[in-house]
Amino acid sequence: MSSLTRPGGRTARVRDAVLRATGDLLAESGFAALDLAEVARHAGVGRTTVYRRWGTPTGLIADVLVAMADESVPRARTGSIADDLRANARLVRSTLADVRQGRLFKAVVVAGACDDRAADALHGFYAARIDEWAPCVDEAIGRGQLPDGTDARQVIAAVSAPLYYALLQSGQPLTEALADQAAGAALAAAQAGAFAAR
Incomplete structure (x- = not known):
């Protein structure tokens, strides 16, 4: 585990502040306007700290x-594949429909x-989220x-794909009905063998 991800202490507090500022600025102005000095100012840390630890x-x-993947909500365990996929779709929808998170993505x-x-x-972020949810299919x-x-x-990717497309x-609109439709379509395709090895 790197010093950037070690829990507790000043290093973790600095990282949290810098990543929060980065997310805020990305959501507000987009990638093209992201500036390390501005991130440092918003985070209340020295510019040299940001340049030394993150560089670009x-x-x-x-x-x-990395932080978003680490902090993501664990998967549902309902005992029903329909309910699990619906929970996954609704989680993705609620994240993307959030004003800040949608702009950040x-x-x-x-x-x-x-x-x-x-x-x-x-x-890596998408792979971590798919890895978290794939066991419900297994x-x-x-x-x-x-x-x-x-x-x-493939099933988990099919659940979220229509939501990212939207x-x-x-x-x-990223509605709950759209999330439920995405989960239902992925389930129907899986039940029909669309994602089974040939």
């Missing part, structure tokens, strides 16, 4: 995504399109609710 705007974004997606380090961090296979060979990671492309 993409270094900050990478650490923001847009900013980090833009960063990922511009910079390989930010892209790697974004991929458990459903074990209960006979889904076909053998169903790719759990946020980033279509502008469709």
Whole structure:
């Protein structure tokens, strides 16, 4: 575990303040306007601290995504694949529909399109969230609710994909009904064997 992620102490307090400031500035002004000196000012820490520990705007974004993955809500364990997928979709929806979080996600997606380090961090964030939720699909296979060979990671990705599309492309309102529809569509496809190994 690096000094940046060690719980407790001044290092952790500085990291929390800097990442909060980074998230606020990303949500407010986007990736193109992210400036390390401005982050330091908003966080109430020295500029040299930010430059030394994070180095670049993409270094900050990478650490923001690590923190977001670490702090994400654990998956549901309802015993029903339909309820688990619905819970996953509603969690994604509530995050993306939040004014600050929605803008933050847009900013980090833009960063990922511009910079390989930010892209790697974004991929790591999504992988961590899928890893958290994929066991509900594996458990459903074990209960006979889904076909053998169903790719759990693909099912979870299919749940959230329409919600990210709405946020980033279509502008469709991120309603709870849309979340439930996304979960239902992913479940129906999984039950039909669409995500089973051929």
